[in-house]
Amino acid sequence: MTVPMHPVLVAGAWRPARSPAGSFRASNPATGEAIDEMYPVSGFPEIEEAIRAGRAAAAEMAALSPDAIASFLDAYAGGIEACLAELVRTAHLETGLAEEPRLRTVELPRTVFQLRQAAAAVRDRSWCRATIDTRADIRSKFGPLGGPVVVFGPNNFPFAYNSIAGTDFASALAAGNPVIAKAHPCHPGTTRLFAEVGFTILKASRLPAAALQLLYHMAPEDGLALVAHPDVGASAFTGSRLGGLRLKEAADRAGRPIYLEMSSVNPVFLLPGALRQRGEAIAAETFGSCTLGAGQFCTKPGLIILQGDEAGEALYQKLKRSIVESPPQVLLARTVLDGIRAGLETMVGAGAEIAAGGRSPEGPGFRFQNTLLRVSGGVFLKSPKDLQHEAFGPVSLCVFASSSGQICEIAASLDGNLTASVFSHSGGDDETLYETLAPILRGKCGRLLNDKVPTGVAVTPAMVHGGPYPATGHPGFTAVGFPAAMIRFAALHGYDHVRPHRLPPELRDANPTGRMMRLIDGEWTMK
């Protein structure tokens, strides 16, 4: 019996994929067995059709009131909540992530919160940074890009980063752009559910029917052609460094903006005074952060840097014990398993020792032991590239520095990261070291933390989920937090001597909401 192939959402309709380049099924990572739902791999003609429809939708959306977009985002959030049970069940099946608390109580609420935050930012309008010089009659604001935004969702957040419901989707749509979602092939069913909910609500809205489009899969070379297409406004990708760099090269060559979140080892520095003061608590917190969700977070601590003194050794022993005693976890996919093995090989090849875990248990599905490695600071500094290899999964490397000076040398040898954390004595015991270390780390990360593990990315306007290359492609942006995340998907639009009735409402003399923040003649004002 053949399983029917799910339709794609292209050009304003669910329809069978036209001449698909192939088909695929997701797997249940807990069993390793294929799930009985078939999805198409879209060919380039279909991708081009989506781009054309997205381009036309972009023109329609430019003429819409922001309130239409905000209403859609709010209604979509409500629709997702109404579909909660099915989303959680499907995502658990496809990803192996725990239904409770992860999917139901943490990630789904975060996802609808993001959509509502985006809606609020759209209504508020201050995000567009309207700037007016009344004397010269020159005005500017951020506006949409004029073409669809392509969103490539990652495997590890089936809700909060989903290509058709997550933070990139919400940011791109809130900035006024249609979205072409490219599902992660590990959870096509979850993505389909979102798209079904979203498209039903879309049809009842004032947005064009091609404001949301969904393709499940495509050949890598077609992905490259997609991000380089002149009619695409921008692209966003969250995933592996290898995939990200290939897309970046294609987009860069064509002069198309692309935002990437590619890799991060999120170094955690445990300073000597902190370990003497509260080593037990720090060990427990670090263990939790390293192994939460099988370590499959972009902010998982991959590197733990500490001094090899008594307190440092005690922390390490405690952390190691916790890791040894913890059960293997289900991974998202076979590719994660393969990535961990390759990462361990690289790190061991560069001189790290596996202290705990390191194996895939017998039995069905994709599982790996929680794993801890150790290496001396001296060996780390000989191969800093290989030893800061991101092993995406429950793998962390303890680096034992011989001195405060070596701690700073290790910091200086790091690549760009999403986060860097420093635990220090609550009095002044570590202050001198902190004062040397923090400026080094400031240039190496997007978010600098004190006395706190990096996992758990709060959705707040102040969040920075970004950082220097190669964590992302540009250090000036964040993927989380409204309104800041929207700026990625906006163009700066200048209006010089444009007649008042032709101006966008945000740039006319009268404040369109009565309380939007604008910079007028050098003064910030809500009038």
Add this chain to the structure above:
Amino acid sequence: MTVPMHPVLVAGAWRPARSPAGSFRASNPATGEAIDEMYPVSGFPEIEEAIRAGRAAAAEMAALSPDAIASFLDAYAGGIEACLAELVRTAHLETGLAEEPRLRTVELPRTVFQLRQAAAAVRDRSWCRATIDTRADIRSKFGPLGGPVVVFGPNNFPFAYNSIAGTDFASALAAGNPVIAKAHPCHPGTTRLFAEVGFTILKASRLPAAALQLLYHMAPEDGLALVAHPDVGASAFTGSRLGGLRLKEAADRAGRPIYLEMSSVNPVFLLPGALRQRGEAIAAETFGSCTLGAGQFCTKPGLIILQGDEAGEALYQKLKRSIVESPPQVLLARTVLDGIRAGLETMVGAGAEIAAGGRSPEGPGFRFQNTLLRVSGGVFLKSPKDLQHEAFGPVSLCVFASSSGQICEIAASLDGNLTASVFSHSGGDDETLYETLAPILRGKCGRLLNDKVPTGVAVTPAMVHGGPYPATGHPGFTAVGFPAAMIRFAALHGYDHVRPHRLPPELRDANPTGRMMRLIDGEWTMK
């Protein structure tokens, strides 16, 4: 008799170039003769030394009060004014640009105004967009990049875009970064004067001595290695598309930010009603904009699009007459002359006819006739790439559309530009066409103008001097206007649970100036 080679400004001192890769002299474009001053071509070891010193200076600057940077910028502006006569004389000699009004009354005042605007933005601090979530204790702001910014100055603005005094320099320094200036080899003497003034003032300031460095010239491959260097914070380039694209590729591959202003034909649409109403005045204004400064502006109208009706033909005849009657002008350099010839060849090859000018007059120096070409809309649409080739200089192409529909087709065929202008009837006669045309142009330009020529870039916070690729490398930024231009040279810095005394002053609970604008717990406030 050998002329001594001028020293470079590297690592905090004027000193002889070490093992220079060569030497060069500028030419007086009015005579074509070499000027009797010799400058070094720096080799890569010297470039690397500048990067190292810039990196160390970046660390020092991160610890400085913004007021130190603002005071330097203000003092530098004053120092430039005190050196006005020598700057004007030298720039005139090296560029052929008129001393009056261009250099003395327009460009030099603009340059010092920019430095003072940058200083005011630094003192105000609102530019850094401080965002605070007091409940989650998460905070963010823009901060410096952690490495020097490399500025490549263009040939056409020896003052206002000078690599060590112009808008990119001011933006980069104001954002807290040291600058490595790469002089344009057409006006090394002008650049040297700025650097001498700036460095004298720098030594009396609290800024590190390597906050300003100057190299006069380098081999193209060394320029590529410079922008790709991991210790460089970002680069800015204003110049040719060919040079810009090469630098872009090198920087992109290395994941280093680069901001480029590469090319623009600045289409001017003259709608039928406007020409019937005030064709004479529009012709005069267009002529002025096309030929001002020998057309050597990035915002020169290279394309004039109009309908081939009676009023359109009358405008064309008037414009042509003005161009025929105007004398040839001195160009900046022989390369400009070569570029014009190549551009004309491309356009004529694609079917345009030379209607006026088109030749280089006999005699010394680098001169070219003001030049007008014409082509039909139909021919234009057959070769839109070749016919929107930027001929940098006093060259413009009139495109005669057969209908309103064809005007819009021509607009849709355009690449990204810095500007697009539309002249329309002051009543409603052109409104229907405007309503179709403007949304097309909105996606094609940074600054959209009504009833105004694009030359003359006002320095105001509302200015957008940017635009979609290939006018620039990213549509979200502006190179002119403070504080917006500074954002290019900033990284987004997050602080999560960082102890209050370790936070930058802009992110502490108390407002550091008592009036800096911040977004605190969702509310814009100056408290």
